[in-house]
Structure formats: structure tokens, C-alpha cells
Amino acid sequence: MHSKHWISALALTAGLVTGGFVASTSAQAQTTVRIAWYSDGNEGEVITDLLKRFEAENKDIKVVLDQVPYKAITENLPVQLASGQGPDIARVVDLGGIARYALDLRPHLKDAAYWEKNFGPFLPWMRPEGDSKAITGFMTQLTVSGPFVNKTLFEQAGIALPGAKATWEEWGKAARDVAAKVQAPFPLAMDRSGHRFFSVAVSEGAKVFDAKGEPAVIDDGFKRGAKLVYDWHNNGVMKKELWGSVSGTAYRGANDEFKNAQVVMYQSGSWQIAQFDKTVGDAFDWVAVPAPCGAAACSGMPGGAGLVAIKTTKSPEAVAKVMEYLASEPVLSEFYARSLFVPGHLGIAAKGLDYKGASAPAKAALKVFSDQVAQLSPVAYQLQGYTSNRVIFNAVISRLGQAISGEGSLDEAYKRIESDIAQQIAERKK
Amino acid sequence: MASDAPVTTASPDRAGAASLFAAPLAMLMRLIDWPMQALQRLIGERRMAYVFLLPNLAFFSLFVFLPLIINFIFSVTGGAGLFPSERPYVGAQQYAYLFDCGSFLDPSSCREDHFWRGVANTARFTVFQVTAMVLFSLLTAVVLNMKIKARGFFRAVYFFPVLLSPVVVALTWKWILQRDGLLNAAITSLGGERILFLVDPSWAMFWIVFVSIWAHMGFYTLILLAGLQAIPADLYEAAEMDATPRWRTFWRITLPLLWPNMIVVIVLALIRGVQTFDEVFVLTGGGPGTATLMIVHYIYETAFANQVQNFGLAAAASVVLGIVLFALTLAQLAASRRKGAA
């Protein structure tokens, strides 16, 4: 071995050994606050901008945004939190599930009343079971599920859009007629998601809970909703590619098909607006329409992602400071406006938000969804606020999906949904 | 074992890149030599075996055996806690749940119907996959063993997908097989109707078998090719002299002599088949319905994807899977023993 090699070898070894620890020994001059964040669209860029401004104002706090795939938030974050290895703040969707790891910000906040006033209806979603006071976070995005319609396809078919109080049956029929005329492959598409399904079921009269607030999912309203979706799959109004193509709790959306003008009506929600605005462009006219009606209501489902402070943080004061900054009205307004999100802040919602960069169709759609917030059924709110709501959603997606793809009947699916929910909730209580 | 293999020796000047890796190693090794010699004087030459085993066993116990024990503890405890100390003991209850069936032939009569569907699907997938894998890798190996030009190139072509990650493999094919993908474009341009490959249970099963063969065939082909090349050429020459038809030569000479390598291929493909997950998960998501839901997918879903992460039930299922895998591995041992005797 030549001596030159020895030197390069030494250097390499030294480099490699230190390299492994760089990650764990970064400079600790300031308090560091870490946020675990996933993105569907441009919100990661927007929040990065906002945080930069925060850091400029607060030299003693360094905020690191760890951008992860959504999978890391649903599947790994709970394990990390349970083992005490979580971030300081996390953007999560399973609000109820994460709530038991959440930090009560109330003692650290300068103005708790601001939070109660503006985030009031959403705070319970992020509280641990049995707690009615804690303030743990705010909604980075309030989502409302509801349908989008390809208006151009309706025009091409020469069929009028059903009116504001039209039922799901009427919409289904109209979508089928349009699709038949214009040869669109998907008359009606619905995301494979519990929220989307329950918009239909709650509208049809599903109560979801009994008088004591315990889950009693299968009732006549639920069955009406399930039957509707099941029949649509069998008579061609809906295609099996979403609900019938994957197993278990997997999500599937039809946003790509909608952008490609293959879907007449798409039951999805407010979060699609930004990308439709960007990708559809001038290719066709798309509109959001108010939630269609069922036997009991005309309701969508509320939902969304919350930014939640985590209990295990070493610096709750700094976390509260970051959260206060992000939740403050001007900052949050800018965040919602640039990400094209429906505001989860009552003050901003009441004033109406000016989505500066958005096109006319996007603005119109955002208005439709914002107006829907007031129309939501109380059952929809109760379900969204229920801690174990994902247990219900997952059971429904998984079993209804099986029935739709031809594995077993609807009645079998109902039985499985009930037993799946009972089993999982029992396991949690052990 | 191909005897014509050139035995490569490490010479320090061979390639710059290689020595960059080799140099720090060499230095490390020289540093280790002194204490090692001292140790050898102390315990003797024979017992040095334990010293050589030690690092590997340490890693093994920490990251394989210990987790396996924790996994077993999970399987006899319940609840949603993460640390074993937070979990109440439930005895064999998780196993009882798994085996709670009206009839083992009908998954929908079971409490954990998805587990049994997973078992059935995995069994079906494994049988198809192993059969097709053996056939195609044998065919490819035979073709590559013919006197063709650019054999190295073609061998590389078939081996190339082995290097891709399962996620990339699945993503690539999903992109081709989807409703508006390349394959449907080809079909419609030829005047056919679109086929929804991943919505039809039989097509979905076909494609996961196909993709798994696409991705792994190269490896098995090389194993068989090594076997083919080790068959003495004079056997073929003799057959040629007797004007034996090619197919008879294949049946009488090639196959019997290739049998040991075939067993390796069969067993490896079998084990791989049973633990299939990533590729299928990304490609079909276990669907349509539960038509391609595999055991490992069930375990993964039970432990992670549900809101109540049920580590207990998942662990019980993985212990059952572990026992099956162990049985398969023992079968491999037995098979290679028999081969050794032959």
C-alpha cells in the first residue's frame, strides 16, 4: 500500500466517522423548534417563507421544518410520539388519534381568548378524550368535502346543471346522462375516503352515534347512503377504479382524471382547488357546487389538517411563541390565501378572504366551500370531533370497498363494519 | 460451481476507486492484528472461531433476536401501548383471534378474515410465481447459454431490473398499467377496448406475478446459467455425434445435471414469494377488493395503517409467518443435504 493511499484513507475514515454524527450534533446556540410537516401542494413553500420572517423577528428561536411524505405522519409519527421521540409541532390529519400526545398551550399563550374566539369549534377536535379546556393547536386548513362539476361537459351534452337543492339521485342521473352523451368514462367519481362517503351518508340521515355518544354506525340513514354508492357502482354511474381497486384503508382520488376532463362530477373537497386552478387552466370550466341533498340534510363533511403542539417538547415557551405567530390573523390570512385553503379561523372567514393570486373559477369555488361551512350537519361535526373517528372511517372504506369489488354482500359489509369498530375500540381501551 | 472462474486476487493498485475503499480497511485490519494475536496466544487457535463470530452475533442479537423476542412479547399482550411494560398480558388470545374461524376454507367465516385472505392470496401468488419463475429463468438461461453473440450484453439486460428498488419497479409498472397508461394506449391504437388491469382480480394477480418475475428473474437466471456452464461440454458433443434430437438432450442431460441449481431457485423464489410486500403494495394496494392482499401487507396494515395500531395481533400474525418461513428454510436445508449426498 502506498503512503498516499494511507493519507487519503485516514482522511476518508475521519470524514466518514464524523459525518455520521453531524446530524445529531448540530449547533445548539438557540432554542430549536422542529415542525413535522407534509404537503399536498405549495403549502410547504408558503410556511417556509412565513417561518423565515418569524426567525428574523425572533433571533433566539430557530424553527426547522422537516418535510416528510404523508406516510410518515400517519404511520410512523404515532410510534415516534409513543416512544417520546416526536417533533415539537406536527401537522396532522388524525387529530383525535394524536390528541393524547398534544401539549396544552393555554398556560403559555398571551391571549387565550383570541384562540377560543377564532378557533372555537375546531379546538375540541384536537383535545384528548375527556378534556374540554385544552388549546393544543389550530387548523392549517379546514376542508369541506363537496362535489366539483365539469361544466363544459354539461354544456357539450346540452344538459342543465341540477339546482341548488338537487338530491344525490338527481345528480347521479344527470352525471350519467352527460357522460353517455359526451363519452366521458367517469360520470360520478368519489374519493375512496371516509369523509367523502359520510357526506353522502349523513345527508341521507346517518346518525353515527347513539344517545350516549358511543358509535352506532349502521342505521337506516347509513344503509341508504351505502346502498346508493353500491348501486352506482353496479349501474355504471361510478367506476370501480377508486373504491374497488385497492384494499384496506388505502386512499384513492380521481383528481388526475378530473383534470383530464374524464369526470363529469367529482365528489372530493376544497383542497383540490389549488391544483385544479393550476393544471386545468383554460381547458374547461369547472365549478364547485353546494352539497347535494339526501333524505335528512344537504351536508358535506368538515375535516382538515391541524398544526398541533406536542407534549414532549423541551421548550414549550418557544413552541407557544411559534404557534402564536403562525396563528395570528395577518400571518394565517396570508397562509390560507397563498395556499388557497378554506380558512379554519372564524374571524378571517367572517371577513372573507381575498385570494389574491387565484383565478376567477378558483375564487368562486373557494366561496362555495366557505359558504358550506355554515350548512354542515351537527352529525358531521360530531363525527369529525370524535377521537376514534378514523377507526370508523377505515372500517367503512375497507368493508364497503370489498362489497363494491364483489367480495361479499352489503349486509356482510355492515356486520364487518360493526365488528371491526367494536374490536378496535376495545383494543384501545385495554 | 463454475470451475473456469478466474480467481480474482486483491492487488492494491488495481483500481483507484477500489483502493479508496480498501485502504481504510487495510489500515483498520493492521491495527486489529496486534490485539488479535495476543488473544490467540491466550485462548488458542481453535477458540478464535468465537472471536470471529462475536461481532456478527452481537449485531444479530441486538437487532434480530432481541426484536424477535420483543415481537413474541407483543403477540401475547394486548392494548395499544408501545413499550412491552405498558401492555397487559393476554396469553394466547391474539393467536386465538387469528385462528377463530367457522371454516378454514372460507376466509369470510373467520374473525380475522383479511389474515386468511392474505394466506390464500400469498399461497396462490407463490405457486404461480415460483412456477413461472422457474420456467422463464430456465428458458432465459438456456437461450443465454447458446452460442450467441453479445452474451454479456443480453445477460446484463435480464439482470438489470434486479438492481431497482421494489418501489421503483412497482411505480414504473403502475405508470404503464393504469387506465391511461402506455399499455392501454397500445391496445386502443390497435382498435381494442381499454382493459382495467388493476380493477379485475384475475388481471391484478397476473400482473403482480408478471412484475415480480420481471424484477427478479435476472438473479435466478444467473444461478441457472452458472449450472448450465458447469455441465461438461463433451456430454453434448457425444449427444451431437449420436444425432440425438435437441429436446431429448435437454431432458436427458441438461435437466438432471441442472437439478441442484433448480432446487436453489425454487426454494429462494418460494421464500421470496411468501414475504412479498412492497411491490404489490405499491402496484395494486392489495386490491381489487382483497384479491392481492398478502400476509405481510396484512401485518403492516394491522400494525401501522389503522388508527389503533394493533401491534399484538400483527405480532401474532408475524410469528405464524415466521414459523412458515422457518419450515421452508428447513426444507431448503433438507434439499441441499440430499443434493450433497447425490
Next chain:
Amino acid sequence: MNRLARMATARRNPGRWHWTDIAAYAYLALGVVLMFGPVLWLGLSSFKTQAGLLEFPPTLLPMSQKEVRVEGQAQPLPLFEVTMEDGSKRVLAQVRRIGIQAQMVDPANPGQSIRVPIDKRTPVREFKLAAENYTEPLERFAFMRFLWNSVFVTAVATLITLVINSMAAYALSIYEFRGKTAVMLMVIGTLMIPITIILVPVYLVITKLGLVNSLWAVILPGAATPTGVFLLRQYMLTLPRDLIEAARMDKASEWQIYWRIVMPLAMPALAVLAIFSIMWRWNEFLWPLAVLTKTEAYTLQIGLNAFQGELQTQWHYLLAMTVVTLLPVALVFVFLQRFITTGIANTGMK
């Protein structure tokens, strides 16, 4: 060309074509298409724009709609080929679309506007690489950091894997000792346990060791691979014993025999294990996702998969980043393919 021609006519018995020769070349040609085609398609797709990715039928090459500047219009206008009422075809630029009617102009004669039903027009397209699929995410993320982490994990893990597994294989192939069968059984018993099913227990161990968010958490658990021990042992069994005995006569220590004699002889097998280790480590996704939560510690596979959201996947970025992570693998393949394939064939799958 000459080589190609010779290649095409080469066959078993020169001068005599057998149908199997033709079938063999047909099979090989099919193989080339089938094996390279999909990956090539992935590569081409990664250069398409978001809208281009959605098109059906998909275009082979990345195309996007041609735009022209028309006098009197602030923005460039998209070009369409329009079938007029009399059946003639014209290339027009679209000013705007209202419902199912498009208002168009002839770029040569911008004064006069023409109304066209939208189903009578098809976009005029030109070849264009959407390089922004690559540049945007790479600028936005700490790409070099991710790359370094991935290289570090891959290199160190491979080194450790080679050393400790070859040591164990040496012990198991050269010595007879008490407990050997038990160790062999354990190695083989764990040969095929997928990490997926012991993910949570390993995570607990890593947590207790305080290694979460350190790259060592990714490196260490997979270092002792039963496959590696098995592969190396099988190879070492074939090495001539006399060599080792002779070295012992010469008073070489056991360590020197291992390092100076057995390791160089086992090079082909080590190379195979190295290549597999590199591939495993480079492609690893599930496990790093569980133990690395800080951006500074992300590997490429995690960092570049941040485009998979809850409700949407940004395909144009995802495909491009898949290609980025694929490139090193492809390079390794191009340069080392002969070494890899002959290596595996010669490793004696006994």
C-alpha cells in the same frame, strides 16, 4: 455496424440455421424491449409537464403545446389545428374559451377573430423537456445533504457488512467448534425475516440505544445479514484447505490468515455481497422513514419522497426524483455490469 451484422448472423452451427437460433434471437430482442422499455418510459415521462403526464393517448416524447406571440395580445397564445366548417384545416391561436366555443385568431391576420366549437380543435405540440420537474425540487430541498447522507449510509453500512459477515463466514467455514450447528441454524432461521414484521421492536431497540435521528440507526440494524453470512460461507467452503494449513505452518496468526489469504480469495463473493448491500442500502425506504425525522438526517429516498401528500401526489416531481435516485444505480450498473453478472454466476450457488 459490422459488429451488429455479425452479431445478428451468429448462431450455433455456422452456415446452418436452426429454428432455435431464430427463436433465441427473437426472445432476446423481446427481452431487451421488455426489460429496458419500462424504465426508459419512466425516464421519458419524468420530463413531461403536469398536463403532459395526464394526456391520453400518451405521447412517446415529452411534448407541450406550442405558443405564439400575436400582435395586440399581452400573453403568448396557444396554437391549435382547427377543422373548419368546410372541412379545411387551419392553424389558429386561441384568445379565450367561453363555454364550448373558442375565440381564435389567425396569427398572420390578428385583426379578425374566428369562433370555433372546442371539439373541432386539437393542440399543436412541440418537443419540450420539462426540466423544472428536476430543478424546482432540487433547489427547494437540501439535495446535497440528502445525497451525502445516502452515500455515507451506503458506504459505511457496506463496509461494516463486508467485514463482520466475512468474519462470521470465515469462522463457520474454516473451524469446527462447539455450537457451530446451533449458530448455522440461527443464521438460516433468520435468513428471510423481512424487516417489515419486526419494524416496531427494532425501533424500540434503537430508541433505547438513543440512536433515533442518527444515521447509525439506519446503518447498524441491517449490518449483520444472514444472507451475507450464508453467501460468503458457501464460497469459502470451496477454498483449498491446504493453503490455510500451510499458512498456519508458517506461523501466520488466524487474523492474518483471514485477512491476507481468505479475504483476497473470496473477492468474487465479497463483490457480490458488496453490490447487493449497496443496492439494499441505497434503496431502503421504510426503515429510514421510521427512524429519521430530521431534515439534516434524511436520505435521498425520504427527502425526495416528500411529494407524496395525503390527498395528492405531485407526479411530475415524484417521477423526476425517482429518476434522480435511480441514476447512481444505473451508473453502477453500466460500469460494473460485467463484474456483477459474472460475479454472481461464479459465486457458486452451491
